[in-house]
Structure formats: structure tokens, C-alpha cells
Amino acid sequence: MDDFLAFSHIGKSYPGVRALDDISFSVPRGTIHRLVGENGAGKSTLIRVLSGDTEADQGEISIDGQMQHFASTRDAFAARVVVVHQELQLVPSLTVAENLRLGRFPARAGVIDFRGMIGQVGAKLADIGIHVDPRTPVSQLSLGERQMIEVAKAVMMDARVIALDEPTSSLSSRESEVLFELIGRLRAQGKVVIYISHRLDEIFRLCDGCTVFRDGRLAAHHTTMEGLTRDKLVAEMVGREIVDIWGWRGRIAGKPRLAVEGVSGKHLAHPASFDVRAGEIHGFFGLVGSGRSELMRLVYGADKRRTGHIAIDGVTLAGRDPKRSIQAGLVLCSEDRKYDGIIQGMSVGENIVVSARRHFSPFGLIRPGREGETADKFIKTLRIRTPSRRQNIVNLSGGNQQKVILARWLAETGVKVLIVDEPTRGIDVGAKAEIYDLLYSLAERGIAIVVVSSELPEVMGISDRISVMCEGRIVAGFERADFDEHIILAAALPDRSIPEPTKRAS
Amino acid sequence: MAGLLKRILLGEQGLVVIFVLAFALVSVTVPNFLTDRNMLGLFQSVVTIGIVSCTMMLCLASRDFDLSVGSIVAFAGMVAVMASNASGSIIIGLIVALAFGTFVGFVNGVVIAKLKINALITTLATMQIVRGLALIASDGRAVGINDPNFYQLALSKAFGVPTPVWVMLILFIVFGFVLNRTVFGRNTLAIGGNPEASRLAGVDVDAMRIWIFTLQGLVCGIAGILLASRITSGQPNAATGLELSAISACVLGGVSLAGGRAAMLGVIVGVLILGIAENAMNLLNIQAFYQYLVRGIILLLAVLLDNIRSRGLR
Ligand SMILES: Nc1ncnc2c1ncn2[C@@H]1O[C@H](COP(=O)(O)OP(=O)(O)OP(=O)(O)O)[C@@H](O)[C@H]1O
Ligand SMILES: [Mg+2]
Numbered sequence: 001m002d003d004f005l006a007f008s009h010i011g012k013s014y015p016g017v018r019a020l021d022d023i024s025f026s027v028p029r030g031t032i033h034r035l036v037g038e039n040g041a042g043k044s045t046l047i048r049v050l051s052g053d054t055e056a057d058q059g060e061i062s063i064d065g066q067m068q069h070f071a072s073t074r075d076a077f078a079a080r081v082v083v084v085h086q087e088l089q090l091v092p093s094l095t096v097a098e099n100l101r102l103g104r105f106p107a108r109a110g111v112i113d114f115r116g117m118i119g120q121v122g123a124k125l126a127d128i129g130i131h132v133d134p135r136t137p138v139s140q141l142s143l144g145e146r147q148m149i150e151v152a153k154a155v156m157m158d159a160r161v162i163a164l165d166e167p168t169s170s171l172s173s174r175e176s177e178v179l180f181e182l183i184g185r186l187r188a189q190g191k192v193v194i195y196i197s198h199r200l201d202e203i204f205r206l207c208d209g210c211t212v213f214r215d216g217r218l219a220a221h222h223t224t225m226e227g228l229t230r231d232k233l234v235a236e237m238v239g240r241e242i243v244d245i246w247g248w249r250g251r252i253a254g255k256p257r258l259a260v261e262g263v264s265g266k267h268l269a270h271p272a273s274f275d276v277r278a279g280e281i282h283g284f285f286g287l288v289g290s291g292r293s294e295l296m297r298l299v300y301g302a303d304k305r306r307t308g309h310i311a312i313d314g315v316t317l318a319g320r321d322p323k324r325s326i327q328a329g330l331v332l333c334s335e336d337r338k339y340d341g342i343i344q345g346m347s348v349g350e351n352i353v354v355s356a357r358r359h360f361s362p363f364g365l366i367r368p369g370r371e372g373e374t375a376d377k378f379i380k381t382l383r384i385r386t387p388s389r390r391q392n393i394v395n396l397s398g399g400n401q402q403k404v405i406l407a408r409w410l411a412e413t414g415v416k417v418l419i420v421d422e423p424t425r426g427i428d429v430g431a432k433a434e435i436y437d438l439l440y441s442l443a444e445r446g447i448a449i450v451v452v453s454s455e456l457p458e459v460m461g462i463s464d465r466i467s468v469m470c471e472g473r474i475v476a477g478f479e480r481a482d483f484d485e486h487i488i489l490a491a492a493l494p495d496r497s498i499p500e501p502t503k504r505a506s
Numbered sequence: 507m508a509g510l511l512k513r514i515l516l517g518e519q520g521l522v523v524i525f526v527l528a529f530a531l532v533s534v535t536v537p538n539f540l541t542d543r544n545m546l547g548l549f550q551s552v553v554t555i556g557i558v559s560c561t562m563m564l565c566l567a568s569r570d571f572d573l574s575v576g577s578i579v580a581f582a583g584m585v586a587v588m589a590s591n592a593s594g595s596i597i598i599g600l601i602v603a604l605a606f607g608t609f610v611g612f613v614n615g616v617v618i619a620k621l622k623i624n625a626l627i628t629t630l631a632t633m634q635i636v637r638g639l640a641l642i643a644s645d646g647r648a649v650g651i652n653d654p655n656f657y658q659l660a661l662s663k664a665f666g667v668p669t670p671v672w673v674m675l676i677l678f679i680v681f682g683f684v685l686n687r688t689v690f691g692r693n694t695l696a697i698g699g700n701p702e703a704s705r706l707a708g709v710d711v712d713a714m715r716i717w718i719f720t721l722q723g724l725v726c727g728i729a730g731i732l733l734a735s736r737i738t739s740g741q742p743n744a745a746t747g748l749e750l751s752a753i754s755a756c757v758l759g760g761v762s763l764a765g766g767r768a769a770m771l772g773v774i775v776g777v778l779i780l781g782i783a784e785n786a787m788n789l790l791n792i793q794a795f796y797q798y799l800v801r802g803i804i805l806l807l808a809v810l811l812d813n814i815r816s817r818g819l820r
Binding site for chain 1 (some may be wrong): 690702703705708767
């Protein structure tokens with residue numbers, strides 16, 4: 001078997017963290033290889049070493065038998081290795097064609113040959129099966145389409161090795177399908193695709209092999225998926241068996257705590273109403289873009305409401321801004337941690353206590369001891385992988401940042417209603433189970449919980465009741481006894497569910 | 507060896523190390539530098555920058571900017587003189603001057619936070635408006651003070667140290683405390699780190715920004731009064747370029763222009779570095795023109811340092 005891409009003895013340390021420890025494995029040509037492991041296990045770090053973004057302390061990478069030394073991403077490009085990071089690196093105001101040729105514009109005497117460029121790019125896109133007009137500005141594309149353009153960028157550089165870091169975590173299932181198809185074609189062309197994802201369902205149908213990371217070390221390496229089961233993989237990842245990831249526990253729901261009536265706003269034209277009872281977990285399912293996050297942001301007061309009435313325990317919520325919502329006991333853990341979640345440059349501890357500290361800061365004076373205790377408690381319960389609470393949050397792995405945001409809201413006292421939007425995006429299986437468990441114990445304390453998720457198994461696994469949204473409306477509701485995958489999914493799909501082309505009519 | 511040097515210079519205490527080295531170097535090479543008299547003079551010369559840098563630090567830490575400080579300082583000094591003359595009471599003069607500074611700061615804050623106008627543009631406008639008002643009110647000339655007791659503000663001493671220096675030291679302590687130990691200070695840094703995330707975490711971002719600019723105005727009022735007392739008149743052209751010196755001092759002190767990072771100790775050291783450079787050049791009889799050159803170079807080096815340091819953080 002030819003070992004096209006080979007890592008040997010890769011090691012990388014950060015202060016207080018051994019991110020990669022003696023990693024050796026190889027991947028043959030024309031395969032899709034998956035990296036799995038808990039949050040902070042070192043997957044992204046390996047990808048960053050591969051892309052020349054980070055230099056390893058020890059070890060070597062070879063491609064096609066040739067030793068590589070990447071001091072920068074430029075070197076990696078030259079060796080035709082391209083990485084698609086989770087934070088997409090496109091210029092929103094430029095068109096698709098411009099983005100794809102950025103830095104390499106076809107020009108005559110300094111004047112860009114737009115017509116030629118659009119023709120070329122269009123042909124190439126059609127060639128790889130992406131149906132997007134090259135003249136569309138990237139800002140008008142959906143997240144999935146942008147992801148596709150990033151992959152196209154890699155293809156156009158004639159990459160031999162393409163690595164994707166959690167590409168599907170914010171894609172709808174239909175968008176994911178298109179991406180998978182594209183990846184499949186790359187495999188057929190003999191490329192190596194390295195693929196990171198926490199979604200285990202994708203692995204068996206898509207990958208040819210996988211490598212399991214645990215605490216920076218290689219826990220297992222499989223060159224074939226045959227004979228491998230989901231449970232075995234999970235056990236290799238977390239070092240223990242997880243029988244039932246959902247671990248649903250029944251509760252008796254009390255009186256309605258949150259009552260939302262006729263709420264609408266700029267991004268949600270049709271007024272929506274729903275309620276959540278004390279001790280109830282109310283799931284909101286829908287496709288990406290169905291208006292769930294918009295609705296929750298309106299309820300929380302993150303965006304301005306046009307109409308509507310919100311009451312908590314029968315008391316009208318007077319304020320229309322996050323601060324007053326929090327004071328009234330309503331909190332929202334939003335979905336986009338990079339943009340409106342983490343506070344860059346501040347420590348893990350500060351990020352956890354930023355909201356809750358007002359409860360233990362008499363006269364606005366901070367009590368560092370109390371803050372430290374609170375932060376440490378949640379670092380422990382959520383098993384946030386960080387050398388200490390003083391670590392700068394940007395140094396944490398993606399999933400661990402997500403846990404910090406969750407901790408911020410779990411640290412709030414006096415919460416009556418907790419809305420969590422995609423709480424487990426980018427979070428590993430082991431931690432997922434713990435987060436669900438935490439949600440149940442909060443519900444058992446009488447807190448009303450709303451869970452927004454695009455993963456149907458998750459919504460069905462943990463909710464007592466599900467509301468389905470489609471195109472900005474709540475279209476259906478189900479009690480736990482009536483949960484049925486097919487019926488719920490059907491409700492979430494728009495009526496005219498003829499597969500529309502990827503190009504969005506704007 | 508080079509790695510160790512790099513780590514020391516770019517680390518948390520890098521600036522302090524640079525400062526100690528520079529201080530030692532200047533003490534040895536410049537005659538008359540390390541004398542009681544010169545040290546007091548040095549502190550007195552940085553009072554205005556030092557005081558204004560306290561709130562400039564908060565402003566930069568929350569990802570904002572204030573260019574209007576120099577104008578507010580000048581006009582507040584004139585207001586103090588004119589109001590004292592008109593009312594016959596220095597106390598009233600001081601109160602009016604402080605109220606004036608606070609008011610301009612408040613206006614800055616409201617325009618920036620509520621009308622969502624870029625801080626650079628807003629304060630560029632108020633900088634010119636206030637300077638214009640100062641020139642109009644005085645017809646471009648210095649305004650003398652009637653009551654000689656006004657000079658006492660700057661001349662009086664406690665334990666051998668002039669009052670303005672005490673004021674500066676107290677403000678250093680106060681704002682150091684505010685930044686590190688109050689919810690207000692931490693929220694300021696949070697806003698600078700990520701405004702939208704802070705808002706969703708329940709920080710009242712608009713109110714915070716208004717408060718920060720209002721405080722800045724108040725502190726400029728204090729600096730203006732002390733400056734007018736020291737130069738024994740209200741000068742409409744006083745404190746030109748102060749905004750740039752204060753920002754330089756902050757950046758030199760490790761405050762990130764991208765927001766989210768600030769330390770009082772750093773800012774104090776930044777202020778002193780600027781002060782020492784100027785003081786040493788004065789002692790060496792270097793022409794004032796060259797001082798601009800040196801200040802510019804120091805600023806450039808500071809930004810460079812900031813840049814390398816934040817790249818090192820990633
Ligand atoms: N720049 C850095 N400074 C300090 N520590 C870092 C830095 N980058 C990564 N780490 C640490 O290295 C470890 C591995 O991180 P990495 O991002 O590779 O994890 P991951 O497997 O991708 O996790 P996730 O599934 O959460 O994305 C983590 O403990 C992280 O905190
Ligand atoms: Mg990662």
C-alpha cells in the first residue's frame with residue numbers, strides 16, 4: 001500500500017499543554033481519512049502543522065516519499081497542501097470569481113481580464129459540480145455555499161492534499177450532502193482528503209479510514225472502516241463506554257414559565273408564539289435558515305422586536321435588551337461563538353464569570369477569590385481542557401471554547417428560562433452526554449429550557465416536546481410520545497421540496 | 507540567548523525591563539538627571555499626560571478613541587480662569603471647569619454610543635469645535651487670573667511633592683483599581699475584546715461607552731485646571747497634540763489599539779518613558795524640533811512592539 005501522506009513522530013507543546021505527542025500514521029492516495037477525538041485532543045493542531053500555520057517541535061511530514069518542511073502556509077501551498085479552516089477565509093464583499101483568483105488575477109498590463117476570469121472560474125466550478133454564478137458576491141451565499149467555494153479554492157490550486165476542519169458543523173444536512181459528493185469526487189481523482197468532524201454518523205458512509213486522538217496522543221489508527229462500530233469508536237475516543245448518549249430522564253412539567261406571544265421582527269416577518277413549562281425541555285427543530293435562531297434572539301432582546309409579548313411566570317418582560325432579560329431570569333446561549341460568544345483576549349475565567357459576577361460583586365467591586373472558585377468549578381464539571389483559568393481563551397480548542405460559553409450561562413444564578421442554541425456544536429460525544437445530563441438537572445430544578453438544534457437525533461433524544469420551524473414559521477408541534485423521525489423531518493421541509501439548485505434567489 | 511531576550515522583551519514585564527534599562531542608561535549618561543530637583547521636575551512635566559492617560563487607557567481598552575482631550579484640557583483651563591474671575595470665587599471656577607469638561611465628554615459619549623458615529627470622527631469634530639470655542643472666547647489671547655491664590659493649586663506642596671503630582675498619583679491608583687478590581691473596569695475590557703458578545707452577556711455597552719467618555723471629560727477638566735494654574739493663565743493654544751502623546755503613552759504601555767488589553771502599570775511606565783525622553787533632551791540642550799522626531803520614533807517603536815507582541819500571543 002502506498003503511503004502518500006505520512007506523519008512521523010510529530011510533537012507540539014504549548015505552555016502547560018502537550019497538544020501533540022509522538023503522532024505517526026500515514027494515509028494512502030485517493031482516500032478520505034477522518035480524524036476523531038475529544039475536544040482539545042489535538043486534531044486541529046495537527047491540521048495546522050500540516051498547513052504550515054504552526055511549526056511542530058518534533059517530527060516530519062512526507063508527501064509522496066518526499067520530506068516536507070513547511071515554515072508557512074505559502075510553503076504548504078507550494079507543495080499543494082491546502083487546508084480549509086473552520087473560520088472561512090473569504091472576502092465577503094468580493095465576488096466568487098474574485099475570491100477564487102485572489103492574489104492570482106488574470107491581468108493584461110495590470111488590467112484585470114474580468115470576462116476571461118469569470119468564464120474560467122465558471123467552467124471550473126461547473127466541472128467540480130458547484131452551481132454558483134461566479135459573479136455573485138460571497139456575502140450573498142449561504143454558509144454551505146461558502147464552504148463549497150473554499151473547497152473549490154483548494155481544487156483550483158490543484159491540491160494533492162486537502163484538509164477540512166469541522167466543515168459540516170454549521171451546514172444543513174442538504175448542504176452537507178453536496179459537500180460529501182464533492183469530497184467523493186476528489187477521492188476519485190486520487191487526492192487525499194483529511195477530514196475532522198464530531199458527527200459520528202457521517203464517518204461510516206464517507207471515510208476510508210480514521211485516526212483516533214486522545215490527549216494529544218494517537219489512541220487508534222484504522223486503515224479500513226470494516227469491523228468498526230460506532231460504540232467501539234466512542235470507547236476509543238473517550239476511554240470508556242457510553243451506552244446511551246442521550247440518557248433522557250422523565251420529569252413532570254409544571255406551570256408555563258415562558259410565554260411568547262406573536263413575536264416578530266426584521267428577520268422574522270411572521271409572528272410566532274410558544275410556551276415552555278417549568279422543568280420542561282422544549283426542542284426547536286428546523287433546517288438551517290428556518291428562523292429558529294432569529295426567533296430566540298427576538299425573545300432574548302438581542303434583536304429588536306416589532307411586535308409581541310413575552311412573559312416569565314406570568315410577569316411581562318418589560319425590557320427589550322439582553323441586560324434586562326438576564327435580570328428577569330431569561331438567558332440565551334447563542335450559536336455563533338466566534339462572533340458573539342467568546343471575548344477574545346480575555347482569560348477563560350473572565351469569560352465564564354462575565355455575566356454571573358454581578359451577583360457576587362458588592363458595589364461593583366470584584367472579588368477575585370469568588371470568581372476563581374466559580375470558574376474552576378465549571379472548568380471541572382464541564383471538563384474544559386485548559387492549563388488554568390488564566391489561559392487566554394483564544395488558545396483553547398474550538399469545542400472547549402464552546403464549553404466556556406455554556407459555562408457562562410450555567411454560572412448565572414436565578415435563571416428561570418434557559419435558551420441554548422446549538423449547544424453541542426463542535427463538542428465531542430463524551431462532553432455531549434455530560435451537557436445533556438446538566439440540562440436535565442437544570443430542568444429538574446424547575447428551569448424552563450429551550451434547545452435549538454439542527455440535529456434531529458439530538459432534538460428527539462433530549463426534548464420533552466418539539467416545535468418545528470420552517471421558513472420563519474412554527475409549523476408543527478409534537479409531544480415526546482409522538483416523536484417520529486420521518487414525520488418531524490417532513491414537517492421541517494418546505495412544501496415545494498423539489499431539490500432547488502444551490503444558488504439562492506436573492 | 508536571543509530567545510531569552512525575546513521572551514523578556516515581549517513578555518508581560520517586557521516594558522518594565524525596557525524602562526529600567528532606559529532609566530539606568532539616562533541616569534549614567536545625562537548629567538544632572540538623577541537629582542531630586544530634576545526628578546520632581548520630571549514628574550511635574552508629565553502631570554497632564556499622566557492624568558489624561560488614565561482615562562485614555564479605558565477608552566482604548568474598549569476599542570474607542572478620543573482625539574478631543576487636548577482641546578478639552580485647554581478650554582477647561584480657560585473656563586476655570588474666566589469663571590473664577592467672573593464669580594470672584596476659585597471654587598466656583600473649578601466646579602464650572604469640571605462641569606464643562608464632563609459635559610463635553612458626555613456629548614462625545616452620547617454621539618458615539620447612541621448615534622453610532624465613529625469615535626474617531628466624533629472626537630475629531632469635538633476637538634476642533636472646542637478648540638474653536640476656546641479661541642473665540644479669548645480672542646486668541648491668554649486669559650490672566652485675578653486671584654493669585656489660583657497659582658497655589660500648582661505651587662502648593664505636601665511632603666515636598668507638588669499637589670499636581672499628588673493628584674496624578676492618586677488618579678493612577680484609582681484607575682488602576684477601577685480597571686482591575688471593578689465590574690466597570692472588567693466590562694470595559696470585555697467590550698474591547700468583543701462588543702457583541704459583551705452585549706449578549708448583559709453588559710450595557712452603550713451606557714458603558716457614555717460613562718467612559720464622560721469620565722474622560724471630567725479627568726480632562728482636572729488636567730486643564732492644574733495646567734492653567736501652572737502656566738498662570740488660561741491659554742487657548744495649550745495642550746495641542748496632547749491626544750497623540752496620551753495615546754502614545756498608552757500604546758507604549760501595552761494597551762492594545764484593537765481593544766481588550768490594558769494595564770495601569772504599563773501606562774504609567776509609558777508616560778514616564780515619554781517624560782524621560784523629553785527631560786533628557788532638555789538637559790542635553792537638544793533643540794525642541796528634534797523632540798518631535800524622537801517622540802515620533804518612540805511611538806513607531808511602541809506600535810511595532812505591540813504588533814510583535816500580539817502576534818506572539820496567537
Ligand atoms: N496557541 C495555543 N496556545 C496554547 N495552547 C494551545 C494553542 N493552540 C492549541 N492549544 C491547546 O492544544 C490542545 C489541542 O488543541 P486542538 O485545537 O488541536 O484540539 P482539537 O482536537 O481540534 O479540539 P476540538 O474538537 O475542540 O476542536 C488544546 O488543549 C488547546 O488548548
Ligand atoms: Mg479543532
